[in-house]
Amino acid sequence: MARFRGRGMASVNYPIGMNLGGDPSQALIHSNPDGKFTVALSAIDLGQGMKQVTRQVAAETLGVPIEDVYVDTADSDTGPHDMGSFASRGTHRMGNAVIAAAREARGVLLEAAAEELEVNAADLVTDGKGNIHVKGAPSRSITVRATAQAAQFKQGKTIAGRGIFLIPLSSVDPETGEMNPNTAFAHACLVADVEVDDETGEVSVLGMSSAYELGRVINPKMVEQQLVGGAWMGISHALYETPEPYYPNPDHGPRDFNEYLMPGPGDLAPYSITILERPAPDGPFGGKGPGEMCANPVLPAIANAVYNAVGVRVNDLPITPEKILRGIRANGGAKPQARRGGAL
Amino acid sequence: MAKVPVQFRLNGSDRAAFADPADSLLTVLRRGLNDFGPKYGCGQGTCGTCSVLIDGELRLACLTLAASCEGASVETVSGMADGPNLHPLQNAFMEHFAAQCGFCTPGMLTAAKALLDRNPNPSREDVIDAIAGNICRCTGYEPIIQAILAAARTLPAQRRS
Incomplete structure (x- = not known):
């Protein structure tokens, strides 16, 4: 009886969003009389960073401080339409919609400022600190707040912008079967080292190492956070999570999520990540989005590592000790495969 | 009743x-x-x-x-916060991005405070043991562990002052 070490690898080309019925996202931006901006979205933030990313994108495009932008994702009944938070599409689709809305709002903002300064709007620039001034003449300036108040109370003008980003429906070519399912792909490669106990069938993940290419990283800390959390979800999916672990007889299986097995803080594996940035031509500032692919390569990498360790190919998830022990028995014992590469 | x-x-x-x-x-x-x-x-x-x-x-x-x-x-x-001044654990949770959806965060902070109140210099294993009764579905636990260890490092300095 022994513990066998194995290494597995997996690579992912991940499509950002989908277009089965066309894939639109809308954003609306308006200024308030205090010179701050509200961005209205129906994209949902469950902690994945939708609000933070769209706030950064809006502030950058408007040319105002990030503190002066508020993102409201409160209500998908009354907010502008969005297809939803899925398929890793949020940053790409909604980011582009926010850029379009912010450009239009910025245009009105500069027109209102031009009227106050009695200059041509084309000659105005923003300093990103809440001021608008004439290009090359910083002393001829007005604050965004004064501009918003003049627009609201004097000019009778709404500083606002509408934005939509649409990936149109791509139909299948009847001759060739070709279609264009997507415009942006993110990429990743992940290596996992595991140890498999041939007596208990238990798998320990010893360490993982990955490289992710995500286009422009709009918020590096949130990307890292998503990749770390997502890799844990990948381990959980690969080795633990199922409503019926006691196959083929579910009589003694879990009855609710309180008995649903997931790895805890004592089951973590050291994980090193390298981020590569290859900006997407049609992404918001080149961004694509990590999303679901944080977890995806972990599953096949662990499955490959288990095969590498004991020669058992488990084809359905999760890779439970029972499946490994049955495989070892069917093979007449653990059959370690050849190893390549050094330490992770 | x-x-x-x-x-x-x-x-x-x-x-x-x-x-x-x-x-x-x-x-x-x-x-x-x-x-x-x-x-x-x-x-x-x-x-x-x-x-x-x-x-x-x-x-x-x-x-x-x-x-x-x-x-x-x-x-x-x-x-936990002292008026506008956040507890060192709360600051550390922010700095280490230890919350995503945030639903587990109140329990994680409370379990961490209980740990640091009795052991201001915990090991990584002590931290894992302290939060073993708290489920997190987003972070993969590692940022939470790092935040608690970081908060512990700031505590002795504060207590000396």
Whole structure:
């Protein structure tokens, strides 16, 4: 009886969003009389960073401080339409919609400022600190707040912008079967080292190492956070999570999520990540989005590592000790495969 | 069933409420005293997001009868900050991105505070042991472990000053 070490690898080309019925996202931006901006979205933030990313994108495009932008994702009944938070599409689709809305709002903002300064709007620039001034003449300036108040109370003008980003429906070519399912792909490669106990069938993940290419990283800390959390979800999916672990007889299986097995803080594996940035031509500032692919390569990498360790190919998830022990028995014992590469 | 009066100290203030004898502390905190810091997660003592400190001991508010807290001192995550000054653990959780959806965060902070109150210099294993009763579905736990270890490093300096 022994513990066998194995290494597995997996690579992912991940499509950002989908277009089965066309894939639109809308954003609306308006200024308030205090010179701050509200961005209205129906994209949902469950902690994945939708609000933070769209706030950064809006502030950058408007040319105002990030503190002066508020993102409201409160209500998908009354907010502008969005297809939803899925398929890793949020940053790409909604980011582009926010850029379009912010450009239009910025245009009105500069027109209102031009009227106050009695200059041509084309000659105005923003300093990103809440001021608008004439290009090359910083002393001829007005604050965004004064501009918003003049627009609201004097000019009778709404500083606002509408934005939509649409990936149109791509139909299948009847001759060739070709279609264009997507415009942006993110990429990743992940290596996992595991140890498999041939007596208990238990798998320990010893360490993982990955490289992710995500286009422009709009918020590096949130990307890292998503990749770390997502890799844990990948381990959980690969080795633990199922409503019926006691196959083929579910009589003694879990009855609710309180008995649903997931790895805890004592089951973590050291994980090193390298981020590569290859900006997407049609992404918001080149961004694509990590999303679901944080977890995806972990599953096949662990499955490959288990095969590498004991020669058992488990084809359905999760890779439970029972499946490994049955495989070892069917093979007449653990059959370690050849190893390549050094330490992770 | 007749309501019974319950009095205890909540985050340093004397509070009183009328509770059904079967009400949990969590119910009284959230519905009676408007302290929405501790969350209702599983309601069965497995997820840990309702964690509070009762007389300094880490307890699950969903499994604690409110009536049993008579005269006790109850601390929740709502009382961790000192006015506008966040607790070092709260700052560390922000700096280390230890929250994503945030639903486990009240329990994680409370469990971490219970740890640091009795052991200001914990090892990584001590931290893992301290949060083993708290489920997180987003972060993969590592940022939470790092935040607690970082907060522990800032504590002795503060206590010296």
